[in-house]
Amino acid sequence: MERSEEAAEAGLTNRWPEILVALFLLAASIIVVIDSIRVGIGWEEGEGPLAGYFPFYIGCILMLSSGWILVGALMKFRRAQPQFATWGELKLVMQMLVPLIFYVAAVIYLGIYVSSLLLIGFFMKVHGKFSWLATAITAIAVPLASFMLFERWFLVPLPKGPIELMLGF
């Protein structure tokens, strides 16, 4: 499935994503190593290895392997790269990711029921081009069903916001 840069459809190549993910892993490894050194990587007489002993070595391996990936990616920086995704595909992914971010933020402030209603309604109306009626029925039915299933039958509370509070839950 690997396509070269000269492929018909323009898009993002693996070059930068590869480098950025490797950099992220490298940064994570540095955090792990520094914090392990802070809590101690040595041997405490009578207690055994300190808390940072094991994570320190883990961090070192992470540093080596992510460094290896980074060097590999930099070495073939100028060469043709397999395509990560076309711009069209990335746009589709963003159409999902951006509402998803708003949804998670909404869950924190509005609770899960209202935000779910909004998310489903948004997708069905904007992307699915459904009628208002079908949209409304689905968008209300799914949160309502999860309410019955979780709060009523299995007694698992879900996050609620000001609107549920007003309704007395």
Added chain:
Amino acid sequence: MEEFNNLMHGFSVALTLHNLGFMVLGITLGILIGVLPGLGGANGIAILLPLTFSMDQTSAIIMLSCIYWGALFGGAITSILFNIPGEPWSVATTFDGYPMAQQGRAGAALTAAFTSSFVGAFFAVLLITFLAPLVARFALRFGAAEMFAVQMLTFCSFVGMSKEPPAKTLAVMTLGFALAAVGMDTVTGTLRMTFGYTELLKGFDFLIAVIGLFGIGEILLTMEEGLAFKGKSAKIQFNVVLQTWKELLRYWRTSLRSVLVGCWMGVTPGGATPASFMAYGLARRGAKDKDSFGKGNIEGVVAPETAAHAAGTSALLPMLTLGIPGSPTAAVLLGGLLIWGLQPGPLLFAEKPDFVWGLIASMYLGNIVGLIVVLTTVPWWAAILRIPFSVIGPVIIVICAIGAYTVHNSLFDVVMMLVFGVFGYLFKKLRYPLAPLVLALVLGDMAESSFRQSMLLSQGSLDIFWANPLVAGLMSLSFLMLLWPVIPALKHYLRSR
């Protein structure tokens, strides 16, 4: 025939009307998970786990394992009818299953897939029945060093066996270990990598990681592919089933070979996905008419399905006997057991025989129930896939969010789910394997504590890992696995000199 008596006792535990009901419910939920994009065995069980908290142990684990069987069955439906693998291990099933459906042989392809799944799982359960008690008894003698060596072997096998670049496997694996170390150190009580955030005190729960990496990540991937489900409708007629069964008998050789491949890959953490590809490749190599593969050869459905199920099922063997799951889904089941206070491992067989044998008996029953359920309900599942993604997509996101929240009733986990989801997408695109990350996150604390216990025993000398033939053998095997990817290069280098 101690095993046999135990098993019969297990059947008496599992075969109550109550538990049979949970079995059917579990299978149905499992198929649903397997059919829907973005929900798979691992994250599906993770999401449904909180629902079982109010149930009794045996029923709960029976239902969870049936969800697992259902998910294994469900993956085949989408592969054959829609050319969309519902699960990674059903990718190989699309090669011949989808062409068969296009030729109007969808019924035969589905019957072949379900039956092969059943056969694969059945042999793997037989293996578990007779081998698991032996492994457990043997493992009772394991000390901390042996335990660590087994875990080491598990992780090194990932590096040695995965198709992904070894550096990437190693990187995500250690990332998993590092994430597992966040929070309070279980031995000394020191806070590690929390940087003053109270949310980080309890560390990263692997269930959240599973929901994000596999659920949200998969949704983003599905979105990228543009979402037109155009599939064949399917109804399975009973005489087609009988005909296909008759035809399948001819492929016993392929089935047997696939069972062996599957069981081997399942017990060692190769997993169902490579097993299915390997079995497909072997079937093609062994066949007389190689060209018919990929164009609707029924053998090309039999081989990967048998192997995937044999692997998926036998992955439970190391999980039950050693506490080391062979796949992410087995890891989630392990997480479930831990929540009920059942510590999988050799002691489980001695201390909770009721539970263990009830579970094993439910594997037999669950697969039989599963086969019947899938054969009779296929048209409904195919109908579900015709619901547009603009409805299914957001609903799955809602289900994932609910699942992530209910693990610890924490909104922070919902945010983490999103973060893991984005990384799941990036990792998948850049060919970082996800399974080692999840397993390292699950086993991190256990591996660390067995390592530290070994160090305490030996007063800090690494010699303890070479102290007896068993532990030395396991360690040597681990290093062999670790170096496996560089051996061809090494050979090449030596030859050129």
